[in-house]
Amino acid sequence: MANTWGYGAMTNSLGDIQNAKAIIVFGANPAVNHPVGFQHFLKAKERNNAQLIVIDPRYTKTAAKSDLYAQIRPGTDIPFMYGMLHIIFKNGWHDQGFVDDRVYGMDDIKEEAKKWTPERVEDVTGVPADKLIQITRVYAKSTPGTLVWAMGLTQHSNGSSNTRMAPILQLALGNLGVEGGGCNILRGHDNVQGATDMCCLSHTLPGYYGLSKGSWGYFAKSWGVDYDWLKGRFKSEEMMGAKGFTLARWYAGVLAGKPGEDKIHNAGTNLKALVVLGNGITAIAQQAKVKEALDELELIVLADPFVNEAAVLTDKKDNVYILPAATQFETSGSVTATNRASQWRNKVVDPLYESKTDHDIMFELAKRLGFYDEFTKGMLLKDDPKTAKPVQVKDKFQWPEDATDEIARIIKTIGLTGWTAERLKKHSENWHMFDEVSGRGHGPMKGEYYGLPWPCWTTEHSGSPILYNIHRSVAEGGMGFRNRFGLEHDGVDLLAGKGSAPKGSANKDGYPEINAKNIEEVLGITLTAEEKSLIGKNWKVDTSGIIAQKCMEQGMAPYGNAKARAKVWTFPDQIPLHREPLHSPRQDLVEAYPSFADKENHYRVDTKYISKQSEKDWSKEFPVNLITGRLVNMNGAGVETRASKYLAKLTPEMFCDINPGLAANHGIRDGAMMWIHSPEGTKIKVKAKFSHSVAEDRVFIPMHFAGYFQGEDRTGNFPQGTKPYASGESANTVTNYGYDIITQIPETKGGLCRIEKA
C-alpha cells in the first residue's frame, strides 16, 4: 500500500462503503470481526443494491450475506486477481485515462495478466472459470466498487505482494479516490491504526519517519534532547539505524545459537529480557518456540488487565512479574480508528485496586532507568513561531492533552498537525453533528469531517476522509498520490499527468513533494526573507508550518502529486507474482511457482523461504490445508473474553471446523476429540465440530484459546482466582513456519497439517 501510492492505510471509510455499487472482500470476515461496521455493507446492499462478492477459503458469516462467493484455495489471491485483470484488459473494462495519468508500470501487469487465463486460474485457485468470469463482470461493471481486505490477504509469505495486487486491481478500474471506491483495509483491533501511526513497529520512528540519522536528528530536536545522548542509549550508531526484531520473530532473538535455530544479527548478543504491555503473545505463530524462548529468558514482565497467558505457558519459575494494567475505561486520550480518524475517549473511573495505566507504568520504568526527564520533555515544548524551534513553555505536563499536542507538533508525514487535543475533544463531544456516510459536520462542526481523518494538514484543515481524491480541493480533503519514489524511473516521469491535480490547485500538473528549495517554483509564489530564514528543509520537518500553510493557500498537497506505481523496483518481485505458500498442498505448483530465496538479516533474523519449501514434499505427510481466524465473541489471544462467563458460554471449548466428509475419512465423529499435527512437529488436541463452511481439503481453527499446550492442561499455572471460564489449545501451536518477505508477518493463513482421531 505505502509502496504503491504513499500511505499504508484504509483509503476510504466504513461509512463510505454505503456509496459502493459493488463490494469485493478478499480474506476478511467483517460480519464476525467488525459486526458493527458490517451494517454499512448491509446498508449498501439495501439502499444501493450493491453486489457483495466474497472471496474466502471458508463460507464465512460474511459470505452468508454475499451475492457471489468463490471458495479460493489459501494463498492464491494473486492468481485470482490476475485472472480478473486478464478478463478486464481483454474486454477493455479498465479505466485507460486514469491509468495513463495516475499509474506507473501498468503495462507490466498487463503482460503478466495475459498468462492468467480463467482455466489456469481455476487450476491454481480451485475457483471454477465461469465463476471467475461472473465475478469479474459484476465487479468491473458496477462502479464504483470498493475492495476490502484484512488478515486473510496479509498473513502469507508473499502477503506484501497480495497487498500490492489488490490496489493494482483498483487502479486498473479507476476505483481510487472516489466515493464508494478505494481499498478499505479493516484494522483488527481498537486503535491499531493509532498504534501503527505511533510506531508500535521496529523499523520506523513515530509517524513512519525512517531510522536515518536525519530522522533521529529531527526527533532529537523535537523532543528537546541531544542527538548524542540518544545515540548513547544504543550500542552503536549502526544499531540505532538498524531495524529491530518483530513481534512475529522475537523468540528467534532468544533461541539463536541452539541447534536448528535461525541465525540472528543483534550486535553479538541474544535477547535476555521481555516486557509485554498488553499483547497476547500466546496468539503468535510458532507457540512451541515462543514457549521455549520464554523458558530461556532471564526476566519476563507482563502488564495486562488480565493474566497474560504467557505466564501460564512458561515453565519459568523465577523472575516472572505480572503487573496489573488499567483498562481503557480507566484512562483517557485519543484513539485512531481504521479510517484514520481520531476520537477522544474519556475516563469512566480511576484505575481500580493496584492497577496502573500503561503510561504510568512506562513513566515509572523510565524513572527507574534514569531517563524520565528526557522521556517526558517533549510534552513541555511548543514551537516558537519567531524562531521555528521548540522551546520549553511549562514545567509540568497535563496528561494526556500535552501528549496529543506533542504528536500534532511533531508528526508531519501523515499530516497530524491538525490533531490538537482541543479539536479532537470537540469532535467527540459533537458526535451527533456528523453524517454517518460522508463524515461531514453540520451546524457548528460544518467544514470538518468526523475525527479529522489524516492527513489533516493544518489546525484549520477539514481532515481527508477519502485519500487521493482529486475531485475535492486540498482544503476539503482532496489530494493526488504521494510523490514518494522519486521524480522518474527508467526514464519514465513519476509525477501525475496533466489534469489530474486536485480541484482548485494552482498547479494543474503533477508536482513533486515540497521542500525549501522548490517551494517558490512549484507553488508559483515568492517567499519573504523572513519566511526563507524560518522554513524547514522539507515538508516533513518544517517546524515553521510555512510549507503546509502556503500549500493550503495554493490548493496543493505538501507531499506532491505523483503517480501510483504498480511496480516496486526495490522489492524481490517488482510486480506481484504468484508464489506458492511455503507449505503447499500442490507440489506440482510449488515447482512452477517456487517461493523467494532465503533472506538474510530480515529484522535481525535469517529467514527461510525456498529452503523450507523445498525441504520435502510437505503435502505427502500433511495433506490438509490449515486456516486460522477469529470468532465474534472473542478478542485477540482471548483471555479477557474467555474470562466473561456469557462470552465463554458461546464457545466454551477450543474446536476445529471440519467437513463431515473429511472427518469420516479419519473416523472422527462430530464432537469427538482429534489431533492436529503440524510440519514443525507440534500438535494440538481439539474438539471436532462438523461444518460445511470448509471444503474437504481444509480445516479451520479459531486463534483465541490458550492454557493447554500439546495436549497438556497448564491452567494450574494461573494465580488463584484468575483462571478464565474457557481454556484450550492455542491454534498457533500448529501454525506453520513462514514469514512475509517484506513485513515478516507470519504465514498463518495458508499452512498444512495432518489430522488424526484422538
Added chain:
Amino acid sequence: MSEDYYARMKFYCDESRCIQCDGCSVACAEAHELPVGISRRKVITLNEGIEKKEFSTSVACMHCTDAPCEQVCPVDCFYIREDGIVLHDKDVCIGCGYCLFACPFGAPQFPQDGAFGTKGAMDKCTMCAGGPEETNSAKERELYGQNRIAEGKVPVCAAMCSTKALLVGDSEDVAKVYRERVAARGHGILSAPYGWDAAYGNK
C-alpha cells in the same frame, strides 16, 4: 389512526441483517445477570456453511398477540400488559413446563438445579419490562431483571444489535422500518414463516 389505537409492542428480527454476532443474547444475559443455564434470547443459525442457504435469526419470547403460554398455564401466572408485553408472576408459577410445550418459539426457560430435572419457576424475556413487583424495586430486579421500559429505554438486546437487525417497539413502527428496508431491497420474505400467525396475528 383510530382513536382507540393502542401501542402493541413487538420484536422482529430482520434475517437479511442478522449476522449471528450474539450481541443481543450476551447483552440480555449481562443486563439481567442471568444464570449461565438460562437463555432468554438465542441466535439460531440454520444450514450453517451451506452456500445460499445459511441464515440466522434472533429468538426470544415473541410476546404473542394471543399468547399460547397464557392459555395453557394451569395456575394463570401470565398476564398481558395493555401494550401487549407478555409477563408472568414467578411467585405463582409452579414450574410445570406446560408453557414450554405450548410455545412455538421455545422461549420459556427453566432452572434445572435439582435432582431428576425438577424445574424452578419459569424465566423468560420480559422485553425489559420487569414483572408484577413494584417497578424498579429490588425484588423486581432480582426476579425479572432490569425494567428498562419503565425508564423509557429500549430493550437492551435491540439497543445492542450491531446491525440493527433486531427491531422492537410499537408494531406499527417496527413494520414501517421493515417495510422501508424491504422496499429498498426490492424483495422481502417469500411467505409468512413458521409461527407468524401466533406472534403477529390479530386477536
